[in-house]
Each structure stands twice: as structure tokens, then as C-alpha cells.
Amino acid sequence: MSSRKRVLLGVLGSGRGSNFAAILSSIVSGRLSASIAVVISDREDAGILGLAREAQIQTVVLRQGRYRTRLDPDIEEELAQYLRRFQVDLVVLAGFLRVLKGPLLTAYPRRILNIHPSLLPAFKGKEAWKQALEAGVVETGCTVHWVEPEVDSGPILGQERVPICPGDTPESLHARIQEAEHRLYPDVIQRVIDRKLWQRIHS
Structure with a gap:
């Protein structure tokens, strides 16, 4: 087996997590050569969190802020800090229902997929x-x-x-x-x- 470091994904989602499940299935089958380091949601009741916990993947729930469609700048900065802490290489949006603005785009330029x-x-x-x-x-x-x-x-x-x-x-x-x-x-x-x-x- 190659000793090369696998690419670490950080997955952000707000809903059921069907795209997360497809990505995880592709990793398990060997079709996708990556690992999921963390799943982060803006909703405590999001189904994606349950799927991640069943797969023994670390999860984070973001603080609630003032806005419904985007994150407060300080919360978005916390999100970037979580991703750095888990050494995420690529950020994958999987039904994440908040518009990303400055802090995360600055921290992960051209490293966020949707x-x-x-x-x-x-x-x-x-x-x-x-x-x-x-x-x-x-x-x-x-x-x-x-x-x-x-x-x-x-x-x-x-x-x-x-x-x-x-x-x-x-x-x-x-x-x-x-x-x-x-x-x-x-x-x-x-x-x-x-x-x-x-x-x-x-x-």
C-alpha cells in the first residue's frame, strides 16, 4: 500500500446527507482515494450528523447566529478553524444551506467544492x-x-x-x-x- 498521505475531506451539510453517503460509499469501495476527517453542520438535527456518527467520523455542530442564509463572520471563522484543526485538504459542500462569504473563502481559496x-x-x-x-x-x-x-x-x-x-x-x-x-x-x-x-x- 502506498505511504502517500490520503487527501482529507471536510464535509459540510445541513440535511439528510445523501451526497455524503455516496461519497463515503465511494471511499469504502476504493473508488475514491480520500478520507473524511470531519462532518460539520449548522443544524443539530441534520441527518448527515447521524450518518457520520454511525461511520465513526468526527462531527461538529456550529453555533447558531443572527442569519438564516449565511453564517456570522465570527462563526465562519470558527468553521475555518475547525477545518484547519482536522487538517482538511478539500472542503466538500453536501447540501450546506448557508452562503459562504469571506473567512472560509480566504482560508480555503479554490479548495471548496459544491x-x-x-x-x-x-x-x-x-x-x-x-x-x-x-x-x-x-x-x-x-x-x-x-x-x-x-x-x-x-x-x-x-x-x-x-x-x-x-x-x-x-x-x-x-x-x-x-x-x-x-x-x-x-x-x-x-x-x-x-x-x-x-x-x-x-x-
Whole structure:
């Protein structure tokens, strides 16, 4: 076995943790050559925390702040400190429902990945699958991208297309997009690791 240090992931999530579960499954199967150092949530009742604890992965719950859609700057600085403490190489957003601003982006420039349920740059923001249905397009999908200050606007690393079928509801379309996300996210993370993409701006 190689003695090379495995890339350490820090996963941030606010919900059930289905993308986290897909990433963890890819690690266990050997498809993804990384380890998850810590799972951090802004919600004490988030399902992702239970999944992490079952897998004996360290968890952190952030303090509640003044805002619903973003973190207070001091809490975001604490988040960056937690990630440093766990020696995280890459930060992976898996349904994290807070917009990241200065402190974390400064601490981890071009080292934060997100997955969004549309073919960016189309349908940024919340409930992108509903936006796609309302727009009447024939396909949508999911996109993995680097996180930058403008929401859903960082450089694109990978996409998977999902056709919109006759009779699709928001629920049925979202379910198919999530299936695509679970395939795409681990593959893109491995590609980033193989190409050492996050190291290029730090070398």
C-alpha cells in the first residue's frame, strides 16, 4: 500500500446527507482515494450528523447566529478553524444551506467544492429543479464547481445531464437529479485529487 498521505475531506451539510453517503460509499469501495476527517453542520438535527456518527467520523455542530442564509463572520471563522484543526485538504459542500462569504473563502481559496442541481450557469439559487420545470426546458442536471463569493458561479469541474420526462413533478425530477449527483460528485472529487487541482494556486 502506498505511504502517500490520503487527501482529507471536510464535509459540510445541513440535511439528510445523501451526497455524503455516496461519497463515503465511494471511499469504502476504493473508488475514491480520500478520507473524511470531519462532518460539520449548522443544524443539530441534520441527518448527515447521524450518518457520520454511525461511520465513526468526527462531527461538529456550529453555533447558531443572527442569519438564516449565511453564517456570522465570527462563526465562519470558527468553521475555518475547525477545518484547519482536522487538517482538511478539500472542503466538500453536501447540501450546506448557508452562503459562504469571506473567512472560509480566504482560508480555503479554490479548495471548496459544491454540487448544484442544475446545469450551471442555468437556474442558480434555490430549488433549481422547480425552476427548470417552470421554464419548460427539455433537460437539466447537476454541476460540481469551485465555490467563489458569487453564489453558484465558480469554475465548473463536471456536469451530468438529466432529461425532463413528460409528467415529471418537482419530486420525481429532483429524485433523478440526486441519483446523478451521487454518481458525479465522487467522480469529480477523485479527478480533483488525481490532478491536484487545488494545489496549483498554492504552489
